[in-house]
Amino acid sequence: MSSADLTSERDLPPEREATTRGDLVPERDGPRDTGMDDASLHRWLARTWRTPPGIIGALSSVDHKVIARRYLITAFLFLCLGGLNAVVMRIQLSGPQRGLIGPDLYNQLFTMHGVTMMFLFAVPIVQATGIYLVPLMVGTRNIAFPRLNAFSYWVYVSGGLFAWVSFALSMAPDVGWFAYVPLSGPEYGPGKRADVWAQMITYTEVSSLAVAVATIVTVLKQRAPGMSLDKIPLYVWALLVTSFVVVFAMPAVMITSTFLILDRLVGTHIFNPAEGGDALLFQHLFWFFGHPEVYIIFLPATGMVSAIIPAFARRPAFGHLGLVLSLIAVGFLSFGLWVHHMFATGLPKLGASFFTASSMLIAIPNGVQIFCWLATLWDGRPVIRTPLLFVLGFFFTFVIGGLTGVMLASVPLDLQVHDTYFVVAHFHYVLIGGSVFPLLGAAYFWFPKITGRMMSERLGRWHFWLAMIGFNAAFFPMHIVGLWGMPRRVYTYPAELGWGNINLFISAGAVLFFLSFVLFAFNLVHGALRGAPAGDNPWDAGTLEWATSSPPPSYNFARIPVVTNVEPLWAEREALAVATGLRVDARELIISTVAEAHPDIREKSATPSIWPLLAAIAVGGTFLYSIFTPWAIVWGAAPIAITLIGWFWPKGDPEDEE
Amino acid sequence: MNQRPALDISDLPTFGHGPRSPTWWGTxxxxxxxxxxxALAAGAYLYLATLWPNWRLSAPEPNHWPGTIVTLLLIVSLVPNHILNGYAKQCAIGPVRIGMVVMSLLGIAPLIVRWFEFPALNIYWDTNAYGSMLWVLLGLHSTHLITDVGDTIVLTVLMFTRHGYSGRRFGDVGDNVFYWDFVVLTWIPIYLLIYWVPRLG
Structure with missing residues (x-):
């Protein structure tokens, strides 16, 4: 904020007198933006929407962009930690019978790698990208339920700290990222390691469920006037479908981890076959979440691809409707596949066949998406820049992962390679190829919007080729060594098996892949400090986030856009149609109807508050304490209740009252 | 980028009830x-029930009466709940205050009976998996009951303060009505599952 902004508050006109209406408290009306000149409008909105100064102010922030930036940075740090786990494991496996680390630490390493990458990196980073972009893309001023959004971040951070502090104390989970019973149960999992897994899950799932609800309501109710369902950008569709998948999938893993901790802590027998429970029930519940989880990570990435390709192909996406229907179809089908993770458990043949068929079926909507993207590129005039390079890398890698996926859907092949490096190769091709490559492309694509500066194109190309070569060198040979029979999750292997050379090659590829991320980190920092100024719309893209400045002001848009086209900025190059009439002295935004996005209500958005942080501390403390005693839930209830009342109790702001 | 005013929204209301409001969608x-x-907890119960041919695992039958009384209280509470909703839509502060007090009491009543429902299950959570699932199902619903009653009481107090006279608060009352319906409706299948489904076979 400049000094001009500070002094200008004195010039602001006094608030208008109150007017009475019906049985309600007199509604105080404030100044509106109608006819206001740009400079005064900016001064008003900047004062109304700012995050308060100071440490308490920063901790109270409810600005979706501030929260998203924190999420992105935190998730990137967890990516680095999870990546370091992997590098250590690869050094240990680079030759037969290396003595760098023992089996106990190795068990913690691969568990922490999986848990960190899935729960602390992949899901949070795709949701964080959505927290940043969805409100901008739908043309609103903040995410729905901004305090819930802030709360979700603090819960996520405390879950991540909890897991990594446990690792530092050598009490990290050592039972694999899916923590099957009976290994993780009370009989075979002594100590607190499996409890750490169970409660870390609870933290991260609470956080992502909160973000999912906020995202759904933002998309359904806060779209700019005119953005009917058929004009929602594909990226926003992807996040909407993902959020629905989160809402219906994540409760399954919370139920699983709660049942596990009950079995371990208070002696229930839900997973204990000796007392009428069942160990396979754990696998069913876990994978009912675990398979949709893959699509929770993958669908936002397809949304990123659908945003990047039109911008660089210089034409709207081919088959917009087909792409949307594919997203929805994948969202539904993702719930019908979970049993293919359990083919080795001796299921009835009919069940196995059904899940083979459904696993192959999901390749169809995914294929439709890929053909639509190819058609867009084919018909466009593609400009090859770093974001598009990563999208092309995504095609190549993801298709290989998809093909091994179709192979693994077949029961006999799955039984043969179950728990071998073939499976490790497959899911890294799908997850890194399908999600991380589009994410890296998205980083280059939206970095200018977030920072106002460009990343280096030259370093970007180096980064891409280093990542492509490093990734394939590390993971392609895993297919081969897996077919040779090398099991996953084993800390070493004897020299006589002859796996030494290929593992050395894999480790060299892994180091190269790791270095590509070092280069990426350098490019991020260099771009943020020294990058060329980006301007509002450096790629001349068509969606609304590019209509505002880079980085966007706290209030996102000086006036809410009125949308007439799926690529609004391409349709209206002269001047953007906007709505007027919102108050500027209170955090007002437009609530619109679900299908047609007719403007319906001038709603107040929540003001900054420290209570979400305090509530997250109360909730986090309760979860932490609960791995030691069930009474934690009783003792924790009071501070949670107090902080929630503090959160919701009106403070007399105009935002609280109308 | 340049802007041209195309739509005037200054006459829009500042709050709305039901599906018009984002809070309703969040709820x-x-x-x-x-x-x-x-649904998943119930599914886990049914999974185990079909897996073990001697389900209930030789445990004694639960005494259904506390559960039945809770069910009746919950169903009865729906009537004042919806009358309250009507007053909230009219933004009538007096009747809404009375309605909120009534709903707080009708929330506390089943909670008291619920206290006697746990021993009436006639089995502990650590006896066998049947006992575990019963306590889990009842515990899951009780958590919802406790949080919603707590929420209702706080909102009742709020309605008696100067913050009560506001469209936003009446919207909150409407959402509270909506959530109570959910707490009642989720109880019905759980009640059947705990007390009546095992008696079928």
């Missing part, structure tokens, strides 16, 4: 995810 979202939790 629906939480119902969806909590409902999924209920």
């Amino acid at each position: 629906l979202g939480f119902m969806a995810l909590e409902g999924t939790g209920f």
Whole structure:
């Protein structure tokens, strides 16, 4: 904020007198933006929407962009930690019978790698990208339920700290990222390691469920006037479908981890076959979440691809409707596949066949998406820049992962390679190829919007080729060594098996892949400090986030856009149609109807508050304490209740009252 | 980028009830995810029940009366709940205050009976998996009951303060009515599952 902004508050006109209406408290009306000149409008909105100064102010922030930036940075740090786990494991496996680390630490390493990458990196980073972009893309001023959004971040951070502090104390989970019973149960999992897994899950799932609800309501109710369902950008569709998948999938893993901790802590027998429970029930519940989880990570990435390709192909996406229907179809089908993770458990043949068929079926909507993207590129005039390079890398890698996926859907092949490096190769091709490559492309694509500066194109190309070569060198040979029979999750292997050379090659590829991320980190920092100024719309893209400045002001848009086209900025190059009439002295935004996005209500958005942080501390403390005693839930209830009342109790702001 | 005013929204209202309000949709979202939790817990119960041919695992029958009384109280509470909703829509502060007090009491009443429902299950959570699932199902619903009653009491107090006279608060009352319906509706299948389904076979 400049000094001009500070002094200008004195010039602001006094608030208008109150007017009475019906049985309600007199509604105080404030100044509106109608006819206001740009400079005064900016001064008003900047004062109304700012995050308060100071440490308490920063901790109270409810600005979706501030929260998203924190999420992105935190998730990137967890990516680095999870990546370091992997590098250590690869050094240990680079030759037969290396003595760098023992089996106990190795068990913690691969568990922490999986848990960190899935729960602390992949899901949070795709949701964080959505927290940043969805409100901008739908043309609103903040995410729905901004305090819930802030709360979700603090819960996520405390879950991540909890897991990594446990690792530092050598009490990290050592039972694999899916923590099957009976290994993780009370009989075979002594100590607190499996409890750490169970409660870390609870933290991260609470956080992502909160973000999912906020995202759904933002998309359904806060779209700019005119953005009917058929004009929602594909990226926003992807996040909407993902959020629905989160809402219906994540409760399954919370139920699983709660049942596990009950079995371990208070002696229930839900997973204990000796007392009428069942160990396979754990696998069913876990994978009912675990398979949709893959699509929770993958669908936002397809949304990123659908945003990047039109911008660089210089034409709207081919088959917009087909792409949307594919997203929805994948969202539904993702719930019908979970049993293919359990083919080795001796299921009835009919069940196995059904899940083979459904696993192959999901390749169809995914294929439709890929053909639509190819058609867009084919018909466009593609400009090859770093974001598009990563999208092309995504095609190549993801298709290989998809093909091994179709192979693994077949029961006999799955039984043969179950728990071998073939499976490790497959899911890294799908997850890194399908999600991380589009994410890296998205980083280059939206970095200018977030920072106002460009990343280096030259370093970007180096980064891409280093990542492509490093990734394939590390993971392609895993297919081969897996077919040779090398099991996953084993800390070493004897020299006589002859796996030494290929593992050395894999480790060299892994180091190269790791270095590509070092280069990426350098490019991020260099771009943020020294990058060329980006301007509002450096790629001349068509969606609304590019209509505002880079980085966007706290209030996102000086006036809410009125949308007439799926690529609004391409349709209206002269001047953007906007709505007027919102108050500027209170955090007002437009609530619109679900299908047609007719403007319906001038709603107040929540003001900054420290209570979400305090509530997250109360909730986090309760979860932490609960791995030691069930009474934690009783003792924790009071501070949670107090902080929630503090959160919701009106403070007399105009935002609280109308 | 340049702007041209194309739409005047200055006459829009500043609050709305039901599906017009984002809070209603947020409440629906939480119902969806909590409902999924209920469905999965019930599914886990049925999974184990079909897996073991001697289900109930030789445990004594639960005494259904406390549960039945809770069910009746919950169903009766729906009537004042919806009368309250009507007053909230009219923004009538007097009747809404009375309605909120009534709903707080009608929330506390089943909670008291619920206290006697746990021993009436006639089995502990650590006896066998049947006992575990009964306590889990009842515990899951009790958590919802306690949080919603707590929420209702806080909102009742709020309605008696100067913050009560506001459209936003009447919207909150409407959402509270909506969530109570959810707490009542989720109880019905759980009640049947705990007390009556094992008696079928």
